[in-house]
Each structure stands twice: as structure tokens, then as C-alpha cells.
Amino acid sequence: MKAGLNSAVPVLSVLTALVFCGGRAWTQQNGLSHASDFTSVEYFAAPNQQRMKSRLSGAEAQPQAGGLLVIKKLKLETFDADGKPEMIVNAPECVYDSLKGVANSAGPLKLQNGSGSFRVDGEGFLWRQNDSLLTISNRVHTVVESTTENKVAP
Amino acid sequence: MKKFCLIALFITTNSLNLNAQTNTTAAPQTPHGPTQIDSDKADFDLTAHKAIYRGNVRVSDPQMKLRCEWLVADLPQPGGRMEHIVAETNVVIDSTDAKGQPMHTTSEKAVYVYQVKNGATNEIVTLTGNPQIVNAQGTQAGDVIIWHRAADQVQFINPHMILKQIPDGAHGGTNSRTANTNKPAAPK
Numbered sequence: 001m002k003a004g005l006n007s008a009v010p011v012l013s014v015l016t017a018l019v020f021c022g023g024r025a026w027t028q029q030n031g032l033s034h035a036s037d038f039t040s041v042e043y044f045a046a047p048n049q050q051r052m053k054s055r056l057s058g059a060e061a062q063p064q065a066g067g068l069l070v071i072k073k074l075k076l077e078t079f080d081a082d083g084k085p086e087m088i089v090n091a092p093e094c095v096y097d098s099l100k101g102v103a104n105s106a107g108p109l110k111l112q113n114g115s116g117s118f119r120v121d122g123e124g125f126l127w128r129q130n131d132s133l134l135t136i137s138n139r140v141h142t143v144v145e146s147t148t149e150n151k152v153a154p
Numbered sequence: 155m156k157k158f159c160l161i162a163l164f165i166t167t168n169s170l171n172l173n174a175q176t177n178t179t180a181a182p183q184t185p186h187g188p189t190q191i192d193s194d195k196a197d198f199d200l201t202a203h204k205a206i207y208r209g210n211v212r213v214s215d216p217q218m219k220l221r222c223e224w225l226v227a228d229l230p231q232p233g234g235r236m237e238h239i240v241a242e243t244n245v246v247i248d249s250t251d252a253k254g255q256p257m258h259t260t261s262e263k264a265v266y267v268y269q270v271k272n273g274a275t276n277e278i279v280t281l282t283g284n285p286q287i288v289n290a291q292g293t294q295a296g297d298v299i300i301w302h303r304a305a306d307q308v309q310f311i312n313p314h315m316i317l318k319q320i321p322d323g324a325h326g327g328t329n330s331r332t333a334n335t336n337k338p339a340a341p342k
Contacts, residue, residue: 078200087200111198115232122196132200140207142191146235 036060038071040098042129044081054078054129056096056103069096074103076127085114089134091125101129109136117145187216189236191225203229211241217303218249220264239266245281251289252306261285261299277303 038061042054058071076089094105104126111120111134124137194209206226213220223243227236240263247259262283269276279301286295287308296310 087198113229113232117233118230120196120198134198134200136196136198138194140191140193140196142196142205142207144189144191144230144236146189146230146233 034060034062038069040096042101048081051081051083052079054132056127056129061096064095067097067099069098070094071096071103074105074109076103078132088112088114089125089127094125094127103127103129111136119143189213189215191227193225198229200229205229213241218247220248221246222264235268236266237268240264241266245283247279255290258288259285259299259301260288275304279303 036059037057038059039055039057041052041056043049044051044053055077056071057075057077059073060071062070062072064070071094072092074089074091074094076087078086078088080086089109089111091105091109092107094103094107096103106124108121108123109125111122112118120136120140120142122136122138122140126135126137127133128135191205191207191211191213193207193211196208197206198204199206204226205228206224208224211220211222211225213225220241222241222245225239225241227239230236242263245259245261245264247257247264249257249259251257259281261281262285263281265280265282267276267278267280281299281301282297284295285299286293287299288294294308294310294313296313298311300309300311301307302309
């Protein structure tokens with residue numbers, strides 16, 4: 001039941017974004033609606049059901065057949081249970097399956113933590129919202145910048 | 155012409171000036187050169203906070219370069235290090251020792267653990283699966299090799315041999331002693 005409720009939230013968000021669109025611009029292209037400022041939110045299970053687990057947003061969303069959305073300027077943010085931002089993914093474009101909670105693209109993406117000290121670039125990705133798993137398919141490059149302790153003889 | 159002469163040296167870890175305890179005192183934090191990881195593919199489990207790199211994995215940091223086929227690492231805290239890394243399959247590590255001499259290490263598995271406890275830094279790489287180290291002195295192997303990076307010390311468990319390159323006509327000395335070392339704690 002919890003899983004059903006949680007998984008319904010992004011769908012409702014998508015529908016909300018598409019139907020109401022918060023007063024944003026709408027266009028009609030070949031009979032399909034086109035929304036700007038798309039957002040889909042997933043929440044933690046109880047007792048943190050009021051807190052965001054992830055937020056997938058885009059500058060625009062173009063509905064496709066089969067419940068798919070082509071999202072431009074994707075931004076995916078994940079949060080811990082205290083509401084602190086954990087990771088941010090940016091990609092120029094992806095296809096989002098709002099029913100399965102899956103986003104994918106053959107194009108580039110960037111992943112980084114909130115401070116930018118952990119950064120990843122790659123090409124081609126699959127994001128599975130239900131288990132918060134991001135797979136990067138090609139040319140993965142990670143940079144970790146850290147502080148370290150000076151070693152002093154005891 | 156040179157030939158390889160196999161010198162089977164069974165040595166104690168003490169003869170290599172090795173210590174199991176390698177704590178160093180932590181001091182104020184300073185920037186550290188970036189660590190870079192490249193691979194063909196990767197999975198980032200954002201719930202478990204783990205990164206799994208697969209295929210032609212290459213790690214480069216100011217102290218060493220590592221290659222392997224599979225590597226899993228804990229995602230670091232902001233500004234922090236990767237504190238637990240497991241590398242598997244054809245692991246190759248190139249680094250330099252305290253004297254600046256190159257050290258070439260191979261194994262099937264390497265487990266890196268970074269800990270700061272009671273103000274002391276422990277940075278340990280445990281190598282298993284036919285581990286060996288090649289340096290200017292020759293090739294050293296053991297059932298397990300434990301590299302204390304912070305102290306730049308290497309410990310061999312059941313050391314096997316030293317392969318030493320000796321020119322023709324030279325006599326290679328043999329100094330065989332029975333190894334007597336404690337088993338290390340199982341890596342995480």
C-alpha cells in the first residue's frame with residue numbers, strides 16, 4: 001500500500017504538471033500537450049512520508065505514446081531523510097516513463113553531490129526511481145576532491 | 155646477457171621492518187589532490203551510497219595508480235574521502251615507495267580501508283589472490299600482502315619468495331628463514 005501510494009505521487013505530479021502547469025506556457029503539437037517546468041516528486045515511506053526522497057524536474061516535457069515523456073534540461077535531485085540534498089544529476093534530455101518511474105537517455109549526464117566535491121560525467125544512463133539506482137553506460141569519469149590529514153609522527 | 159635467478163627466501167616480516175600497527179596522528183585538514191576514477195560503466199546506488207565501476211577501471215590519485223575490472227566504493231561524504239574500496243580482477247597498482255622507487259603490485263583483489271580513530275589515521279590496502287610486489291629489490295609475494303599506506307610499510311603473510319635479477323656470472327645469495335606471521339583480520 002505504501003509502495004503504491006509513493007509510486008502514485010510522481011504520476012500525480014506529472015499529471016498535475018501537464019494539466020495545470022502552474023500557469024506556465026502551453027503549446028499544442030500534433031495533438032499532444034507540451035508542458036514547461038515539469039516536476040515529479042518521490043517521497044520517503046512512513047514515517048518520513050512528508051519528506052522528499054527525489055525530485056525529477058525539467059524545463060519542458062513532451063508527452064509521447066505509452067506514458068512516456070521527453071524531458072529537456074533534466075535535473076534530478078536526491079535528499080536524505082533529514083531533507084539535506086545528497087546528489088544532483090543534470091542531463092540535456094531524457095525519456096521518462098512516468099508509470100514505471102524510469103528515466104533514460106543515450107546522451108551525456110553530470111552527477112555531483114551537494115558540495116561538488118564528488119563529480120561524475122558519463123554518456124548514456126538509466127535512472128530507476130524505485131530503488132534510487134543510476135546506471136551510466138559509457139565513459140564514466142569520476143573526480144573526488146577531499147581534504148586529508150597531515151601525517152604527524154606520534 | 156642477463157638471466158633470472160630464483161632465490162627462494164622465506165623471510166619473517168620483522169626482517170622487512172614491518173609493523174602491523176601503523177597509526178599516525180591526524181593534524182588539521184588540508185586540500186588533497188583529486189582522486190579520479192574512469193571506467194566503461196558504473197552503477198550508483200544512491201540508497202546504499204555505493205558506486206560500482208565495471209570494465210577497464212582506472213583509479214588515479216597523487217600517491218598511486220590502480221587498474222582492475224571491477225571496483226565498488228562507498229560514496230564519500232561532502233569533502234570527504236572514499237573510505238572503503240574493493241577492487242577485483244586483475245588488480246594492478248603502480249606507486250612509489252618512501253624512497254621514491256617505483257613499486258608495481260598485482261593481485262586478484264584489493265581492499266582499501268581509510269579510518270581515523272582517536273586522532274590517528276589508518277590507511278590500509280589488503281591484497282589477496284596471488285599478490286606480489288615488484289620493486290628494485292625484486293619480486294616479493296605472499297598469501298596476503300598488507301600495505302599500510304599512511305606509514306608506507308608492507309607486511310607479508312606467509313611470504314613465498316624473492317625473484318631477483320642477477321647478471322651472468324654473479325652469485326645470488328640465499329637466505330632462507332621460516333616465516334612466522336600472524337594472520338590479518340579479514341578485510342571488510
